[in-house]
Amino acid sequence: MRRAPCLAAGAFGLVTAVAAHHAAAADGSGMSGTGPAPSFASLPEGHVPLLPDTEAPRRIAASEKVPGFTVSGSPSDRLGGRRPRQNAIFVSAGDDGAGPSATTPTEVCLVDGGDAVSLARRGGGDDAAPADWPSGVMTSVAFASHTQTLHVNRAKKGVVNMDADVHVVRSERFVAGHGGGAFLEIADAWVDARTRGGRLIERSTLPMSRVFVGPNGLELYAARDGEALEVVVHLPDHPSGDAAVDSRLRARMQEMAVFLPDHTSAGTQCGHLRFVLRPYAGAGQMATIQALAFLPPLDGDSAPPPEGEAESDDARGAREQGAMRARPYQLTLSATASGADKDPAVSIAIGWTGREVPSN
Numbered sequence: 001m002r003r004a005p006c007l008a009a010g011a012f013g014l015v016t017a018v019a020a021h022h023a024a025a026a027d028g029s030g031m032s033g034t035g036p037a038p039s040f041a042s043l044p045e046g047h048v049p050l051l052p053d054t055e056a057p058r059r060i061a062a063s064e065k066v067p068g069f070t071v072s073g074s075p076s077d078r079l080g081g082r083r084p085r086q087n088a089i090f091v092s093a094g095d096d097g098a099g100p101s102a103t104t105p106t107e108v109c110l111v112d113g114g115d116a117v118s119l120a121r122r123g124g125g126d127d128a129a130p131a132d133w134p135s136g137v138m139t140s141v142a143f144a145s146h147t148q149t150l151h152v153n154r155a156k157k158g159v160v161n162m163d164a165d166v167h168v169v170r171s172e173r174f175v176a177g178h179g180g181g182a183f184l185e186i187a188d189a190w191v192d193a194r195t196r197g198g199r200l201i202e203r204s205t206l207p208m209s210r211v212f213v214g215p216n217g218l219e220l221y222a223a224r225d226g227e228a229l230e231v232v233v234h235l236p237d238h239p240s241g242d243a244a245v246d247s248r249l250r251a252r253m254q255e256m257a258v259f260l261p262d263h264t265s266a267g268t269q270c271g272h273l274r275f276v277l278r279p280y281a282g283a284g285q286m287a288t289i290q291a292l293a294f295l296p297p298l299d300g301d302s303a304p305p306p307e308g309e310a311e312s313d314d315a316r317g318a319r320e321q322g323a324m325r326a327r328p329y330q331l332t333l334s335a336t337a338s339g340a341d342k343d344p345a346v347s348i349a350i351g352w353t354g355r356e357v358p359s360n
Contacts, residue, residue, distance in 0.1 A: 038211040041342075041343050044206075044223045045223065045225070046223050046224075048274075049186070051114070051168065058166070059163075060199050064199050066187070068171055068187055069189055072089065072090050072196075088144045091191055093139075107271040109171075111137050111138070111172070112141040113188075135258065135264075135274060136266040137266075137272075138269045143167055145193035146163060165192055168188065169189055171189075174232065180209060181210070182221050185204075188202055208230070209222060209223070212333075212348050214293075215291075215294075216253060217239050218233065218253065219236065220232070220348070228276050233275075239294075244314065244320070247317070248321045250271075258273060258289050259288040261278075277334070283337065284334055284344065293328075294324045321359065322360040324359040325358065326359040327354065328352070330353045
């Protein structure tokens with residue numbers, strides 16, 4: 001597995017922290033530079049399964065279903081009485097009523113781990129290591145059945161025919177607990193785009209602890225998975241404390257971008273985003289979150305309500321959110337392993353990256 005470049009976490013964290021301190025002092029908004037770095041050993045321990053390294057099933061019967069996954073077809077499954085060459089399906093989180101962990105729909109995120117062919121190519125060598133799931137999550141995923149058979153070189157098996165109809169899909173449900181704790185309930189399943197059948201691979205639960213709270217209540221949760229650091233960025237349900245503003249503000253907060261150690265980026269359409277840092281001896285890994293902080297309007301900048309007519313809650317929410325100020329910031333989280341320490345060192349830093357602008 002290819003290693004990410006080394007990083008000087010301490011120097012970067014110090015520079016960012018100093019920049020954040022001066023920015024907060026100048027702005028007066030109370031942006032803190034750093035918080036107490038959590039001890040790696042003090043974090044809850046769990047395990048997040050990797051992408052499956054077993055061969056995907058060739059076909060899944062339509063009668064096979066997985067609780068918590070809803071598989072539906074495209075409204076254009078039939079056009080003019082003729083079946084299209086590719087049948088798009090949509091996988092979303094179904095309400096299976098499974099006990100006390102039920103949450104709002106936005107707290108359930110899905111990710112497509114790839115089809116049978118892409119998984120086979122990824123694991124085609126004797127020295128190939130299991131891979132992490134993609135970090136980008138959505139409220140639903142869509143893919144299509146293939147009308148042709150593909151050829152894949154598999155280790156020690158020569159050329160075999162494989163269909164790309166079966167995908168591996170993950171559901172992640174964030175469940176907030178008490179005292180800064182939380183759980184991530186994970187379900188991995190095979191989904192057949194041709195039959196719309198599903199087959200459970202495994203379920204797991206990751207206990208987590210809140211380690212940082214940023215602008216507008218953005219939360220970082222973390223757990224240790226062996227020597228790896230599992231991280232969840234969670235958007236608060238009520239970022240402003242005003243129900244009329246919350247939904248609009250939460251949608252804007254979803255526009256954040258997370259830059260990962262493998263030089264890829266990820267985003268979210270849901271209430272959270274998970275990623276993993278894998279420090280190795282003498283080096284480390286770092287993720288960077290770039291987002292907007294939404295600040296209250298300055299005195300005199302608030303848009304007045306309309307005169308002579310009643311204002312709906314939705315209109316008031318749009319007016320008050322539009323009067324806010326927005327300022328870009330950067331939040332970094334790193335895990336660094338040294339030869340002298342038993343456990344990786346975790347570092348968190350935050351700072352402004354630009355001037356404020358009108359939020360609308």
